[in-house]
Amino acid sequence: MSMFLSGTDAQKDRYLRQLCEGKKLGAWALTEPNAGSDAAHIRTTATHEGDSWVLNGSKMWITNGSFADVLVVFAANDRSLGARGGVTAFIVEKDFPGFKVGKVEPKMGLRASHTASLFFEDCRVPQENVLGQVGAGFATAMQTLDIGRCGLGASSLGAAKEAYELSVKYAIERQQFGRAMADFQAIQFKLADMAVKIYAMEQMVYDCAKKVDRGENATLESSMVKLFCTEAASQIIDEAIQIHGGMGFSRELPLERMYRDARVTRIFEGTNEIQRHVIASELLKRAGHKIKLY
Ligand SMILES: Cc1cc2nc3c(=O)[nH]c(=O)nc-3n(C[C@H](O)[C@H](O)[C@H](O)COP(=O)(O)OP(=O)(O)OC[C@H]3O[C@@H](n4cnc5c(N)ncnc54)[C@H](O)[C@@H]3O)c2cc1C
Structure with missing residues (x-):
């Protein structure tokens, strides 16, 4: 890039x-x-x-x-x-x-x-x-990260969707207490929370990607996307493992790999602490108050 x-x-x-x-x-x-x-x-x-x-x-x-x-x-x-x-x-x-x-x-x-x-x-x-x-290398690096962070949001969205889809399928197929797991409200609420997060992630990723595609400054939005989507994906994959019970912990399913893979997304492309700093500094700059980390 x-x-x-x-x-x-x-x-x-x-x-x-x-x-x-x-x-x-x-x-x-x-x-x-x-x-x-x-x-x-x-x-x-x-x-x-x-x-x-x-x-x-x-x-x-x-x-x-x-x-x-x-x-x-x-x-x-x-x-x-x-x-x-x-x-x-x-x-x-x-x-x-x-x-x-x-x-x-x-x-x-x-x-x-x-x-x-x-x-x-x-x-x-x-x-x-x-x-x-x-x-001009540092400016190039920061511009590259603006785009990469939006992309990382998109890949987190993909992983979250896979975890959600596996969970819906499993909840319908798996029977306990003589009923499908999907009949239990505790499981329904988990699926609902996952779906809400995915909906929000998708809107954010596409909104940010449009800005990036138009060549507009997307520093604020890409940091928001990176922060929200990587945290949401980690939570969704974690809940997917919970819905799968012991099978979620097994290497037979892709969920344990997804759980491990998701962990680093809160660290690379700028840690999520740094994203919070970028978001706050962009917002404060717009309010006329400059804070400087770099
Ligand atoms: C698998 C993987 C692949 C990577 N690929 C690349 C790559 O291809 N190219 C590349 O250049 N880099 C790459 N990185 C590096 C990655 O970008 C850094 O690991 C990341 O920026 C964090 O730096 P650090 O590990 O030195 O942590 P540190 O900067 O030492 O941070 C340690 C902790 O302190 C927190 N912290 C630091 N400063 C502040 C602050 N001011 N306020 C609050 N908290 C703070 C951090 O958020 C973190 O929690 C990769 C890292 C990993 C793990």
């Missing part, structure tokens, strides 16, 4: 086309061991030398980092300017000398995807692989 937003035609032609066609795999590297929520204080450095840039530092928790052919990497080119002005995005190919993949993290969920540490030791990146303007 960063490449779509900030790439030159030549960069899109060289990299984005193949990424979209599935011929190459990409990764997006912002987080570092000492800069997670505080992404403005990344320590990976970029030094301009002749017709290239030299990257030094490390990244952590990078999805697809161990497989990626092409990576968008954020580095500080001038710390004195702070994040807005002093961070630049670079397109790094996996074969660039000085780029190394570190440990692949053993994770609670999302086990179909690798999450790895990355190292840059005098990694030389040609000038034409600067993504966007020098110093």
